[in-house]
Structures are given as C-alpha cells and as structure tokens.
Amino acid sequence: MKNWKKIAEASQLPIPEPDLDRITPSLDALEAAFRPLTKDIPDDVEPAVSFFVFPERAE
Amino acid sequence: MTILEAAAALRKRSVSSAELTEAALTSVRELNPKFNAFITVLEDAARAQAKAADAELSKGTDRGPLHGVPIAVKDVFETRGVLTTCGSALFKDNIPTRDAAVVEKLAAAGAVLIGKTGMHELAYGITSNNPHFGTIRNPRDPDRIPGGSSGGSGAAVASEMVFMAMGTDTGGSIRIPAAFCGTVGLKPTSGRVSRYGVMPLDFSLDHMGPLARSVRDAAVTLQTLAGFDPRDETSSREAVDSYVPADGSSIRGVRIGLPENFYFDRLDPEVDAAVRRMAKNAESLGAHVVPVRVPDIASLNAVGRVILLAEASAVVEKYAGRRDQFGADVMALIDQGRLVAATDYINAQRLRRVMQRNFAQLWRRVDCLFTPTTPMGAPRIGETTVQLGDQTEDVRLASTRLVRGINVLGLPALSMPCGVDRRKLPLSLQIVGRPFDEALVLRVGAALENAGSGA
Numbered sequence: 001m002k003n004w005k006k007i008a009e010a011s012q013l014p015i016p017e018p019d020l021d022r023i024t025p026s027l028d029a030l031e032a033a034f035r036p037l038t039k040d041i042p043d044d045v046e047p048a049v050s051f052f053v054f055p056e057r058a059e
Numbered sequence: 060m061t062i063l064e065a066a067a068a069l070r071k072r073s074v075s076s077a078e079l080t081e082a083a084l085t086s087v088r089e090l091n092p093k094f095n096a097f098i099t100v101l102e103d104a105a106r107a108q109a110k111a112a113d114a115e116l117s118k119g120t121d122r123g124p125l126h127g128v129p130i131a132v133k134d135v136f137e138t139r140g141v142l143t144t145c146g147s148a149l150f151k152d153n154i155p156t157r158d159a160a161v162v163e164k165l166a167a168a169g170a171v172l173i174g175k176t177g178m179h180e181l182a183y184g185i186t187s188n189n190p191h192f193g194t195i196r197n198p199r200d201p202d203r204i205p206g207g208s209s210g211g212s213g214a215a216v217a218s219e220m221v222f223m224a225m226g227t228d229t230g231g232s233i234r235i236p237a238a239f240c241g242t243v244g245l246k247p248t249s250g251r252v253s254r255y256g257v258m259p260l261d262f263s264l265d266h267m268g269p270l271a272r273s274v275r276d277a278a279v280t281l282q283t284l285a286g287f288d289p290r291d292e293t294s295s296r297e298a299v300d301s302y303v304p305a306d307g308s309s310i311r312g313v314r315i316g317l318p319e320n321f322y323f324d325r326l327d328p329e330v331d332a333a334v335r336r337m338a339k340n341a342e343s344l345g346a347h348v349v350p351v352r353v354p355d356i357a358s359l360n361a362v363g364r365v366i367l368l369a370e371a372s373a374v375v376e377k378y379a380g381r382r383d384q385f386g387a388d389v390m391a392l393i394d395q396g397r398l399v400a401a402t403d404y405i406n407a408q409r410l411r412r413v414m415q416r417n418f419a420q421l422w423r424r425v426d427c428l429f430t431p432t433t434p435m436g437a438p439r440i441g442e443t444t445v446q447l448g449d450q451t452e453d454v455r456l457a458s459t460r461l462v463r464g465i466n467v468l469g470l471p472a473l474s475m476p477c478g479v480d481r482r483k484l485p486l487s488l489q490i491v492g493r494p495f496d497e498a499l500v501l502r503v504g505a506a507l508e509n510a511g512s513g514a
Contacts, residue, residue, distance in 0.1 A: 007398055014380070015394050023395050030368075030395075033361035038406045047408030048263070048415070 001028050062222045062276040066124040069116060076116070076127030080109035080171050083129035086220045087173065094196045094205075096214035098134045099142050100174040105129065108171040115169065124279045126169030131224040133209050134175040135182055136162050136267075137256040145258045146178040146208075148191045148384040149375075159256030160288050161225055161267055168283045173221050176211030182227055182260040183371060183389045184208055185235050185458045186440070190386040194440060199241055199485060203437040206236035206458065208260075212270045213240035223271045223280055227257060229264045230367060231432075231462030234474040234489060237270050239437035241476045241485030243504070244270045245277040248495045249469030250295030252281070253288035261370040263293075263408075264363065264466045274475055274504035278302040281497060300498040304505040311345030313503060316425035321356045322461060325447045327435040333478040333486040334431045340512045341429070341503065349425050354417040359464035362414065365399060365407035366467065372396025411467055418468050426499055428491040432474040433458055436484030461489065471497045473504045477512065 004024050008015050060068075068074040084102055091097050112127035132138070135145050137155035144150045158166070165172065177195050179187045187195040187210025195210040197203040198218035205213045209226030213236030216224050226233040228246040237244025245268040252267040259265055269280035282302045288294040317338050323331055338348045372393050378384070379393055421428075434447055434457055444451045452460075465472045470491055477488040488507075492500035 004398055011397070013394075013397050015397070016382075019391065019394055023391050023398075026391075027395055027398060030361060030364055033357070034365055034403065034407070037358050037361065037410055038403070041406060041409050041413065045409045045412050047405050048411045049405075049408050 002031060061273045062124055062128050062271070062279050065128050065222060066126070069127050070121075076109040076112040076171060077106070079127065080105050080129050080173070083173050083221055086218070090218050090220055093201060094198055094214045094218055095193045096176055096195060096211040096218065096220060097131070097174045098144055098146070098177045098192055098211070101141065101172055105171050105173050112169050112171060122167070122169035123283065125165065125283055128170055128223075129173045129221050130165060130170045131173050131176050131212065131215050131221045132162060132165070133178050133212050133224065133226050135178060135227055135258045136225060137258070138162055138172075138175065141175065143175065143258070144192070145182065146180045146189050146192060149378050149381070150258070151191065155256070157256055160253035160290065161284055162256065164284050165225075176209070176215050176224050178211055179208035180386050180389045181375065182208040182229060182232055183392055185231065185455050187211065187236070188440060196440070197240055197437050199483070200437065203439050203484070204239065206239035206437065208232040209236050209270060213237060213242055216240070216242045216270045216272060219272075223269050223276055226268060226270050227260070228266045228268060228466065229260045230363060230466055231459045233266070233268050233270060234432050234462050234472060234487075235458050237474040238432040238485065238487030242270050242272065243274050243277045243476070244268065244474040245281060245497070245501075246465070246472045247281060247285070247497055248295070248471045250293050250297070251471070251495065251497065252284045253291040253294050255288055255290040259374055261367050261374065263370060264367055266466065274473065274501055274508045275303060277473070278304065278501045278505070281501075295495070297495045300495070302498050302501055304502045307509075308502050308506060309345065310341060310503050310506045313341075313346040313427070313499070314425040315341055315346050315348050315503070316351035316421065316428040317348050318353045318428065318430060319350050320352050322353070322430040325434055325450060325452070326431060327447065327480065329480040330431045330434060330486050334429060334488050337477045337488045337507060337512055338429050340507055340510055344506055344510060346503070351421060351425060351428070353421065353428070354414060356464045359414050359467055360460065362407045362410045363463045363467040365403055366411065368392065368396035369399040369404040369407075372399070415468055422493045426493070427503060430489045430491065431461055432487035432489040433462070434460060436480050436482065436486060465491055470494060471500050473500045475504050475508065
C-alpha cells in the first residue's frame, strides 16, 4: 500500500497526522479497488475530461 | 395535490396563487422548526410573485403548469441578491449577483420561489447533517436522515411545504433523498439541464434535477428546464423531447432490464421484494422484463470516487487551509482528494470512457433498467454503518452504491417510491435510461404510478 503520510509530506499538504490516520483506511480501500483496473486500459483510450454524452453510442 | 392538479385549479379559479403561496408559507412556519428543510425563506418576495402570477393568469397570460406554483431550490443555486450558502461556512454571507440558469427558467415559467433549501455541506455527503446550518430531519421519521446532499429539498417536498424542490446530483444527491423521503427524484442526462450559476461540487459529475410529488411533476419541471445553454460548456444541443406523459400512456412492448448481478446484492430483503414487485407490475402493463448482466458497477463506482475526490478537492483547494470552516466528514474527503495522483485521475477518466462504451451495449437489448435506488430505508441520524445481511457497511458507501455509477455514465435516472418497509420507511425504484431518453423513463414511471405502484 502507498504511504499516504509520506505522500502528504512530499506534497507539502498540511494535513494533521490524526486526520491522515483517519482517512488512510478509505484511501487504502479505494487504492485496492482502483489500481487493478488501470492495468487493462487500451492505449488509445483518451480521458473523458470534457465529458459529453454521445447519443449515437446508444445503439 | 400535484403541480398539474394545482395548475388545473389555478386555471379554474378554484384557488389562487396567493392562496397556494400562503398555505406553503404557513406550512414552512409550522414544519420547518421540526425538519430544518430551509436555510432561507422568502416570504415577501414569494407573496409578490404570487400576486403577479394571479394578475397574469386573470389577464390570460399563461406561462405553463408551474405558473403560480410554490417551489424551492437547493441553496447551491445562485439567486441574485439572495443568500446562497452551499451549506458551507465559507459562503455563509454569499450574496450572488446573478441567477442560476435553473432559477431564471423557473422564474420565467412563473413559479413562486418560497425559499432556499438546506443541504449537506458543499453538497459533499448524503446525511444532510450540516454542522453549520443544523441537522435536516426526515419527515417520514424525524429521527432519521433525509438523505443528501439535497436533504432539505427532499424534506420540503415530502412534508408538502412546496410542490417541487430543485436538487443537484453528483453521486446520488437527488435520488438518495428522494428514496429516503419517499418522493420522486429525477437526475437528467449530463448536459440536459444547464449547470450555469450552480456552485460546483465537481466538474464532470454534477447534474441538476427536481424532487417532486409525482413522476408527471418531475416531467413538467424537466420540460421547463431542458435545453442548450451556451454559458455551460457541457450543455447539450440535443433536441428537447416532450417529457410529460399523456394520460394513459402505454408501456406495452417496452423492454425493461432487470440486472442479475450487482444491483440485487446486499439489499434489505424488503427492498429486493419491492423492486421485483414493480417489475411484475410493469409486466402486467405489457412491458417485457428481460434478465440482463450489467458491466462491472463496483469498478465503475471506484472510478467515480477517484474522479469525485480529485475534482471536488480541486474546486475547494483555495479554501482547504481554513480547516476550521469545514465539517470533519467533508474535510476528510477533501484531504483524500488532495492525495489522488494526477495519473490516477486521468486514468479514471479513461476508464470512464471505456465503461461508457461497455454500458452502451446494454441498450441493444433493453430500453431501460430497473434497480433499487438504495439498498435500505433511511438510516437513523448519527448512524455510521448499516447491517445488510451478514455484512456491515459504511452508511455513505451503502447509500451511494447503486446510484453513483450512473453519474459516471451520465445517464438519466428516475427514483420513485415503491412501497414502505416494516418500519413504514419509503422504498425506492430507480429507472435508468439511454442517454437523453428521459421521455421513456418518465413514461414508464408514470405508468407505474398511474397503476398505483408508486404508493
């Protein structure tokens, strides 16, 4: 798992240690769910950063 | 009484807008101390709007079904010259200089704005237990949460203070309070209703829509609000449909997908039974219920959480140093978002594209999906976990589990009551449709409601 405290420190985020302790389990759980998904993204897929719904893709 | 019934009564002169408005204000005075649904009540302005509506209607100027009808908007919609807090201490004195597009359109339709409803702080949570403006309570059981983040809108509609209240939905924030309070809630397709003038929680997941007393009232509201707005970069030019189902509209032949995976896992058994009963009712009205397997919604939810954490933290980054002005739960989410790597955010948006394509395959087989809106009825205020079967689940994650993914996909979704549980708490059906096919979703919902299924 990632060391969230070190990441916060390196990013110079002034998050108090007790608050970091409180959010660590949530971040770990999300990391465990999300990380495996990134391994299979096809190379040519672009991000939906500007998100539009394309009705033609309904069919 | 519904919006359409009030509209008919106004045109028959059996009631005036002034009378409806006075009744709404009386109801707010009596009930708001108990439920805390409103942050701001606009008594004088509402009376003036009602008087103007009566004058116009008597002269034959008819702005449509919302003309003269008392409504409310969540305190995230900017209102020119009127306090708009977003449920946050950061904005406790914020007086906008413009109206949100939604507020403009409701005013143009002649609706009477009774006030601004309370909400979960910054629209970032589902309890509406607000540390700055107080706890909002569920009219069905005041010891329970109304859901959120549009909790004040849910409470205001469920307690019949107003006919309709606008909400916003980033991960279920219209549909969850609709479910917990026993109202109808509609999250339109991304781009269908303008986001202009709405204080954002998130750039790519926010949606605007009504909480209402009936499916047709939600449809009437969408008809008023839908359309392209050049001031919102994600606003769609897709043609606006006719959303209000005609009396007796048929759903014969409509293909309803009933998921075999994910959506019926870890539910209160009464929720499971109620939603399946709705599918049976639809079948008895001539619809075809088709068992389907849906793409991986758990992964879709994980993608949605990465996007929301990163985008919401970006929105409030400039305020994040004022830690004492945030509630603990919201600060914790903001801190989490600040720790999301840029590469993870971008990959979440790439996965969103992949999943949107995968999900689109489903529409070859069905016209809409039936799912529960929430896995259980409203939790008690202060509860942090719920027991579902043999598993204990975080209240926030459980409440958003069946709705969050639909925001990631941008699809239209309607929540409507489908009975009550052993504690008399409302249960809710979610109907999810193709992009921009709100008309079908509303037609199916109205048919079920007509058949008495929405009680």
